[in-house]
Amino acid sequence: MLNWIEVAAETDLFEGVGIAVSVAGNEIALFSVQGKTFALSNICSHGSGRLCEGYFEGWEVECPLHQGRFDVRTGQATCLPAIESVKTWPVKLESGRIWLQLEPS
Numbered sequence: 001m002l003n004w005i006e007v008a009a010e011t012d013l014f015e016g017v018g019i020a021v022s023v024a025g026n027e028i029a030l031f032s033v034q035g036k037t038f039a040l041s042n043i044c045s046h047g048s049g050r051l052c053e054g055y056f057e058g059w060e061v062e063c064p065l066h067q068g069r070f071d072v073r074t075g076q077a078t079c080l081p082a083i084e085s086v087k088t089w090p091v092k093l094e095s096g097r098i099w100l101q102l103e104p105s
Contacts, residue, residue: 008098013037018052018061024102028089031072033059037091038072039100045070045077045084 007021013032020042021028029042029052042051049065056062060069060078068082075088090101 003102004092004099005102006097006099007039010037010093010096010098013098016056018042018054018056020050020052023100026087026102028100029061030091030098031056031061033072037093037098039089039091040070040072040075041086041088043086044068044082045086046082051086 005023007023008030012019013030015032018029018031021030027042028039031038044051044063046068047065049063051061051063054061054064059071059073061072062069066081068077069079070086071078075086077083077085092099
């Protein structure tokens, strides 16, 4: 069975700007895009850039170190030098709070 964990308030997020949360040993970036919330690994698969600090356009976040890009909906790498996807997590919004679905520990 998967666990839902409360990680932030909806009011912590602003359109196209990432925030970082640490949950169960994972550093996760949260993004709000077109009224939807997405969660993906905060660490770029190409280097050690923090995606929450990256430039955001459309559905993609660009790593601030080497300009690799990732689709926040899927974690898919969309621009070199990044070639490996980053992990994503299911998100739900409930009573003004953001919850992530994590594997049991």
